[in-house]
Amino acid sequence: MNKHKFIQQRRPHWKQFEETLTNSSRRSLSKLPAEDISRFSKQLREVSHDLATIRSRGWGHDLISYLNDLVARGHNLFYSAPPTNIAGLYRYLAVDFPRLFRANIGYFLVACLLFFLPLGISWYVVQNNPSLATRIIPEKIMANFDQMYGDESPLNSDEEKAESQQNSDQPEGTNFGDQRATMAGFYINHNVGIALKCFALGILLGIGTVYTLLFNGIFLGAVSGYIVSQGNGERFLSFVVSHGSFELTAIAVAGGAGLMLGNALIHPGQRKRFESLQVRGLEAVQIAGGAAVMLVVAAFIEAFWSPADIPNLVKYIVGSGLWLLVFLYLGLAGLQSDSRLVPVGKQERTRSPESNYCGTPRQ
Amino acid sequence: MISTATIGETNTISAVTSLMDNSTKREILGLEMQIETPENVILTYQLAGPAKRYIAYIIDLGIRVGITFGMMMVIPLLGIVLPGTAIGIMLVLMFLNTWGYYTISEGFFKGQSIGKHFCGIRVIREGGYPITIWPALLRNLVRSADAIIFYGIGVTSMILTRRFQRLGDLVAGTVVVQERTLSLPRKPVILDKIQPLNKNEIGSFLPRDEILSLIDEFIGRRHVLTYERGHALAAILANNLAERLNYSGDPKKVTQYPMAFLAAVYKTFSFSQEEEELVAVSSYHPRNRSAEMHFE
Numbered sequence: 001m002n003k004h005k006f007i008q009q010r011r012p013h014w015k016q017f018e019e020t021l022t023n024s025s026r027r028s029l030s031k032l033p034a035e036d037i038s039r040f041s042k043q044l045r046e047v048s049h050d051l052a053t054i055r056s057r058g059w060g061h062d063l064i065s066y067l068n069d070l071v072a073r074g075h076n077l078f079y080s081a082p083p084t085n086i087a088g089l090y091r092y093l094a095v096d097f098p099r100l101f102r103a104n105i106g107y108f109l110v111a112c113l114l115f116f117l118p119l120g121i122s123w124y125v126v127q128n129n130p131s132l133a134t135r136i137i138p139e140k141i142m143a144n145f146d147q148m149y150g151d152e153s154p155l156n157s158d159e160e161k162a163e164s165q166q167n168s169d170q171p172e173g174t175n176f177g178d179q180r181a182t183m184a185g186f187y188i189n190h191n192v193g194i195a196l197k198c199f200a201l202g203i204l205l206g207i208g209t210v211y212t213l214l215f216n217g218i219f220l221g222a223v224s225g226y227i228v229s230q231g232n233g234e235r236f237l238s239f240v241v242s243h244g245s246f247e248l249t250a251i252a253v254a255g256g257a258g259l260m261l262g263n264a265l266i267h268p269g270q271r272k273r274f275e276s277l278q279v280r281g282l283e284a285v286q287i288a289g290g291a292a293v294m295l296v297v298a299a300f301i302e303a304f305w306s307p308a309d310i311p312n313l314v315k316y317i318v319g320s321g322l323w324l325l326v327f328l329y330l331g332l333a334g335l336q337s338d339s340r341l342v343p344v345g346k347q348e349r350t351r352s353p354e355s356n357y358c359g360t361p362r363q
Numbered sequence: 364m365i366s367t368a369t370i371g372e373t374n375t376i377s378a379v380t381s382l383m384d385n386s387t388k389r390e391i392l393g394l395e396m397q398i399e400t401p402e403n404v405i406l407t408y409q410l411a412g413p414a415k416r417y418i419a420y421i422i423d424l425g426i427r428v429g430i431t432f433g434m435m436m437v438i439p440l441l442g443i444v445l446p447g448t449a450i451g452i453m454l455v456l457m458f459l460n461t462w463g464y465y466t467i468s469e470g471f472f473k474g475q476s477i478g479k480h481f482c483g484i485r486v487i488r489e490g491g492y493p494i495t496i497w498p499a500l501l502r503n504l505v506r507s508a509d510a511i512i513f514y515g516i517g518v519t520s521m522i523l524t525r526r527f528q529r530l531g532d533l534v535a536g537t538v539v540v541q542e543r544t545l546s547l548p549r550k551p552v553i554l555d556k557i558q559p560l561n562k563n564e565i566g567s568f569l570p571r572d573e574i575l576s577l578i579d580e581f582i583g584r585r586h587v588l589t590y591e592r593g594h595a596l597a598a599i600l601a602n603n604l605a606e607r608l609n610y611s612g613d614p615k616k617v618t619q620y621p622m623a624f625l626a627a628v629y630k631t632f633s634f635s636q637e638e639e640e641l642v643a644v645s646s647y648h649p650r651n652r653s654a655e656m657h658f659e
């Protein structure tokens with residue numbers, strides 16, 4: 001077979017394949033009728049074969065690069081991942097995230113140790129010796145806390161308006177709900193940002209994550225200890241108890257995911273370091289994503305429920321209920337077998353990390 | 364007889380063919396990435412270098428700053444009705460702009476943010492597959508680690524890795540490649556004015572298809588080189604070929620006009636093969652016959 005003959009014979013097929021590509025690149029392949037897809041599959045294999053033939057014969061660089069691009073485009077289209085949809089999101093939150101979390105619970109426990117232990121210690125120390133707080137918290141912010149949780153604060157009717165770790169200015173002259181929305185936005189922006197950063201910095205051998213966890217733990221502990229030592233403990237605790245469930249746990253969850261990244265580099269196990277980073281990174285990011293969702297929930301609780309004018313007893317009861325809910329969610333969600341998730345269960349195979357990693361053809 | 368000819372051929376013209384072999388072998392210092400598809404075909408992708416990605420980053424940065432300013436214009440209008448909610452929405456949007464811009468654009472628009480689209484580059488998985496939402500999220504969360512010291516960490520990582528991957532790419536298993544536009548190769552050069560070599564002046568040697576394609580492409584791109592440089596390059600191949608062919612014609616044709624000589628060789632062999640196939644005397648050329656069987 002001669003080169004010119006070969007090109008002459010195959011050129012119409014390539015043109016046709018090119019046309020199919022441009023037509024279907026706008027729409028997803030899955031929206032095409034079945035016979036079109038199988039024809040596409042056949043064309044892809046034919047063009048792949050042409051590419052292999054031309055490569056082995058050495059029939060010129062131009063021709064190879066043309067066919068290479070043709071096959072690459074077809075390859076991209078044919079092996080694209082299944083589309084993400086609402087059912088996938090639900091499945092992720094209800095099943096995949098808690099499962100992944102439990103599978104890697106060791107990292108979470110270490111993160112808890114790095115976060116809650118310093119928090120407890122600095123709380124205890126500062127509560128017994130409030131003057132130490134000045135070493136951690138800037139004076140200006142301390143004055144803010146005094147005002148926020150103190151007796152003379154304007155919160156007696158409206159309760160606390162802001163939470164301990166931030167000190168934003170309150171917009172004035174607005175009604176309760178409207179003002180809360182600002183805070184909700186602020187909490188999402190601020191807290192989720194911290195959690196994501198805490199996770200991402202884990203790539204630096206986990207050092208960034210450890211630093212963020214320790215820093216936030218010590219800071220929050222000092223703030224809490226200081227406020228309680230000033231005699232505003234009741235007001236502070238009733239404010240914090242509800243959203244603390246989601247917020248503090250989520251910080252530790254994100255921290256655990258960050259530690260996973262760092263540990264994948266330090267202890268790659270049987271894999272190469274970068275491979276281990278990729279495999280565990282894909283799991284870690286799904287855990288961190290769950291933490292981000294938990295923080296969004298926390299932000300709404302913190303903005304709308306925690307500062308509401310409700311008796312403290314109710315807040316404590318609801319708060320403990322929320323803590324229980326978080327533990328039940330992380331501990332029990334997704335425990336049922338996949339056969340019970342029949343309609344969604346079919347996606348399990350395609351969405352499992354391993355096959356997701358390789359990509360799966362859909363036909 | 365045939366086998367000795369083949370061995371001799373590979374030896375003498377190895378200087379030329381090594382140039383072509385390199386392109387199919389894995390190169391350490393190249394911009395190419397090779398992937399084997401499930402159809403058992405090797406695909407090559409052109410990697411995008413740091414410079415191109417930097418330009419894309421600048422464009423994206425401009426867009427993100429633009430979005431922030433745009434929000435500052437629009438949100439106060441909502442603020443007239445619900446000032447608090449407006450600020451809240453603004454803060455959420457700012458969060459999405461900071462953390463979600465790349466994830467959303469790369470996750471949902473086939474690995475291209477707006478800046479990448481303008482620069483003609485795209486994020487794909489290392490296996491050549493399109494990027495999905497989780498790797499997109501992962502590589503762009505880790506961006507905050509890459510961004511330390513004005514992307515110093517990211518650039519260092521790109522320089523140290525063979526595929527120009529920053530930390531986010533390494534974790535997510537992604538690479539940034541250049542998009543190429545499809546263009547059907549032009550028709551082979553038709554050389555009407557070139558006379559094929561006289562059969563009496565050459566031996567029984569048959570150049571391989573690679574050599575003929577090389578000549579074809581070389582002549583097709585001769586205008587890229589200056590006259591002197593083009594002829595100097597052509598002389599290398601022409602001298603080797605003349606020796607191999609036992610060319611007994613005018614030696615000036617080889618030394619003075621090597622390009623014309625190459626064209627003549629090309630015309631002689633690429634067209635003579637065709638004619639012989641038409642006559643179907645395939646027994647004269649066992650190599651051609653086996654090739655045809657292999658193909659069909």
